[in-house]
Amino acid sequence: SAVISQKPSRDICQRGTSLTIQCQVDSQVTMMFWYRQQPGQSLTLIATANQGSEATYESGFVIDKFPISRPNLTFSTLTVSNMSPEDSSIYLCSVVLLKGASTDTQYFGPGTRLTVL
C-alpha cells in the first residue's frame, strides 16, 4: 500500500472561518478522493480531485463551499469554507495507487476531525 498523511489531524474552528486540509501520499496515485463522515453516519463522497483541473463534485456538494486543489500526483487540499456547526465531521482523503500489488483499491488517510463551534 502507501503512506497517506493528512494535516491537521484535528481542529476546532469558529463558525464563519475556513480550514484547509492537506493530503500527502508517498507514492504516485491515479485517483484521489475526498470523503466526509458526519457523526454517527457513513462515509459520503464529496468530490474526485483531478490533477491540474477542477474537481468533480457529487450531488449536494459545491466548489464554493469545498474548493479542492490537486497540483500534482501526490498532493491535494480540501478547504471547508464559511464553516457552520453542521460541517463538524471527519474528512478523509483516499487514493488509488499508480503502481503496486493492487492498483484498483482505494486506500484512506487517517482523517481530519473537524469541530465547528
Place this chain on the structure above:
Amino acid sequence: DQQVKQNSPSLSVQEGRISILNCDYTNSMFDYFLWYKKYPAEGPTFLISISSIKDKNEDGRFTVFLNKSAKHLSLHIVPSQPGDSAVYFCAAAYNQGGKLIFGQGTELSVKP
C-alpha cells in the same frame, strides 16, 4: 436513497467463533465490492474485495461472498479475534478504482 445497506448496526460474537457481516445493495450496475474496517480516530483500512464476476474471494481469515441475484454480499471472519472488534463498512463501486458508495457500517464486538 441508500444504495448500499448494512441493516445490522451491531454484532457481538465470541472469540474463536465465526462473524458474519451482511450487506445489501440496490443497483445492479455495481461492478466491484469492498470491505473496510475502521477503528475510532483512524481512517478505514481495506480488508478484502470482490469483482462482480466472482462469487467468492478468500484472504486468510476473511472471506467475502457475493450473491448477485439477491444483490447481497457477506463478510465471514473465521476464527474471530478480539482485535477484530471495529466498525466494518461495505462499499460498492461501478468500476474498479472508481468512487465508493458506503453502507452505514456494522460495529463488531468480539468477546474473549
